[in-house]
Amino acid sequence: MLRSVIKRRTRKGAALERKKAIVIGSGVGGLSLGIRLQSLGFDTTIFEKLDGPGGRAYVRRAEGFTFDMGPTVITVPHFIEELFALERDQPALDKPDFPAAVLDENRRITSGVSGGPATSKYVQIIPILPFYRIYFDDGTHFDYDGDPERTREQIRAIAPEDLEGYERFHRDARAIFERGFLELGFTYFRDVPSMLRIAPDLVKLDAVRPLFSFVKRYFKSDKLRQVFSFEPLLVGGNPLAVPAIYAMIHFVEKTWGIHFAMGGTGALVRGFVRKFEELGGTMRYGSEVARIEIEGSGKHRRATAVVPADGSRHPADLVASNGDYVNTYLKLIDRVHRPSHPDIRLKLARQSMSLLVVYFGFRSDGLNLDLRHHNIILGPRYEELLKDIFGRKILAEDFSQYLHIPSITDPSLAPPGHHCAYTLVPVPHNGSGLDWSKLADPFVDRVLRFLDERGYIPGLGERLVYKSFITPDYFEHTLNSRLGNGFGIEPVLWQSAYFRPHNKSEDIANFYLVGANTQPGGGTPAVMMSAKMTAREIARDFDIPFDVVDRPQVRGTVAK
Template identity: 40%
Template sequence: MNPKAIVIGAGFGGLAAAARLRARGYDVTVFDKQNQPGGRAAVFERDGFIFDAGPTVVTAHFLFDELFALFGKKREDYIEFREVYPWYRIGFADGTYFNYGGTLEQTLDEIRKIEPDDCDGYLRLLEHTQRIFDVGFTQLGDKPFGTVGSMVKVAPQMIKLGAWRTVWQMACKYMKNDKLRRVFSFQPLLVGGNPFNTTSIYSLIQYLEREWKVHFAMGGTGAIVRGIVKLLEEEGVKFRLGEEVEQILVEHASTTTLHQSFPDNSSKWTDTKHPMRVTGVLLASGETHSADTLVCNADAPAVYKHLIASEFRPKWTDKKIEKLKYSMGLFVLYFGTKTQYPDVAHHTILLGDRYKEHLAEMFDLKKLALDDFSTYLHRPTATDPSMAPPGCDCFYVLCPVPNLQGDVDWKTMGPKYRDLIIDDLEKRHLPNLRANLAVDFYVTPEHFRDNLNTLHGTGFSIQPTFSQSAYFRFHNKSDDIANLFFVGAGTHPGAGMPGVLCSAKVLEYVLPQA
């Protein structure tokens, strides 16, 4: 009989983990609180408009290809990706724009329009980010960092690459113009980090985009979820949707139960190091389900704090969990229009005038900006018109806001913030927006807390600072509980589609053979 594996959470990390578990011979069941798979990548449908709830930027589609290849199948038979251009259109407060992406020469042409002298700096920046990518992504992105030794081993390379610098400092090293420094430093915001304190290792995103471009899935991000779920069901993975895990059941274990076979026939779990193990899960319905292995795609700090009794987590005490630096929250306004805006790019980043000041207020002071805020505007109908009724456009606008460690009353502020954002979009980007609205609704950090179970309603779990990266991030294999594993935004290597997909690849190194 195959060993039983339970996966908590059907986000991209959980789906990828389920695929890798099944390919290794496990009998896999995925539980998710929501009534549809996808986690943050769920789908909302309103009046003929299809809204991807969360992630929309595909920068490493080969990681999806790998999941299908595990079973001798081709991703192209399930999901269609198309490259978009520009990858992002960055709008500045003065009304000017920068079209980022495409060929190298197209990017250099955009740089020349702002500051010709920064072309050489960009080429040197790109070369540096390639070196970071070769180490941070290719060598280490899918490897476990569960010991101090694993960190010490790579420390010389990290120091040589300038990992102690922030993403902003890296941009400033190579670019002279302030606008261009913003263009080449905003990327950490897409994974929950402040460019002014996120380690420059995350600058590898720029080379990742340059090497594999930016794509969109026809049918939306939800089409990626449906394609992977179809694959998993074909391979015998079971889904229990609309069923919330209320508690992870743990017991003190004997040496015998901890001794498991690894591919090299060695035993790496000892009674001294891992005196506890998971026996199963308790659902909110009162049902219990046993498991030989448990993989959590749920938010790691929330799992430790709310699903595991304190006696079974000596490392991750409530006090230590609360000391962590958490990502910002998100206010996301979804709307459809009765007309089309053909001049609006697929991905648009609208930067406010106060860049550093606004980010400091949001991350450090937990203060909500009521003017001069920055937003990400997503228009999927620029690539796939089927996301909206004929003659219409589909949008969402994502606005970074303080997480719930702040004191914003979203019941009161939600409608006001919706109006502020619509006013800003109508003024800067979408003329006559109010008159053309066909449907709109929004979610606040409370949605991420109540429906996605993230601690403090964060959009991306903990921040990707240097002191919360690699070994210093939540480990993919629990330090205390023998058969408990983590994938997803809060664990190594981090948030974003590439990060959570790579977190599932780490399982290949830490899971016992079924």
């Protein structure tokens, strides 16, 4: 069926070979697109610079410990199920993006196995509760698990005067989620009119106001303002600057929960690789792409091949990049072929913050560890620290961190009697001029000493058996990330929707982008969404028929 679409015929009627596709980068976005391209009927090769898959989701193994190096929060499990259920030459682009079953408020999984039947063939995904334990600087904490009564109970304990504000926030965040995610989440803003059509709705919902300003309208307590605004930091956004449409993250998590792949996110990545290869795709590791070949000029430019660092040439009928948006255009494509992306525009693109991530293993014998799988440890300052990181771009004396201890859930990730962990500290990107060759070691020691002395992991200094770390330099030089950003283009209002990098190149036919830099944005669910959006653009360009099913009526159908 679709194979007859992909196979073109000569004038004599002889079938030509299947079209060839190349994807640059094997992050979650690149793997998701690779799977979809195979289901569209292409023969797809993924070129990956590293010696294994994952990109930011690469896995580090050392001394019996297994560390996910990047994303660890999994939500919207039906996106994963949809990918694992795809078949060769059966793209399923015309199925509902949000089937009615996944919108049923009683369907949120809080125990057992999260994945559907297709997912379970490749990886075991389980729910995590609470979603996050959020520690404040005074030692108190808030367990966020999405349960409305438990949430109200904790608000009552912290600031009972904010209960009424929470009800209003809950109502308004839900409206943003229903319009911004369920109804518009897969909308590709290819032109200005497509954005202008929905702008009045977003203004009416107050979704363009900065998120922290939006949250302050509902909560007087500084603690609750932090609880309900921190989440964009997990996708590279500054709560003081991202538009309030990011309040929908609260409802994305509340509706479908937070989940964990047993074996770590790397196990999910390996499942994607296995699925891709079962569909006929090819992985090439240790193959950094040095150049994308473009033929023609003006409206007739076309991507025709990629050239890795070894100088070999690999022709293709389409090329897609899961790499950094700025560096893809700036370093892989000659400027004469990208008039819509001149050097100055690319270099002025505002990048997300970067990260210092410490990977460590420690002995757990005799230790009463009162932590959870996901822990947010907030410092004494919130707004001013965000200004230091995103605005002033300085390394402050204080810090906040996300502490991930997956061996609480999956002991196989550490040797017996041990825990594995990573702690992630937001820091300025390399536009700051900070010299991490001098700053990193003492800063890492401060972070670990803080966890010890403040009692999060008592005696950590004596229990520590393994330590390594990455800085913005890793993101810049190993992951080829512009200025060492940790999440791609910063999700500010003027880099959102139509103004975010396009999934289909404006300048070059048969050249596409996918991943956190593109529409709709960052975060594991969003990059899987971007792959579906990019696949739809490719299907249109290659005359592969599909009809997008109308969005369901969602009002009143999601978690209350």
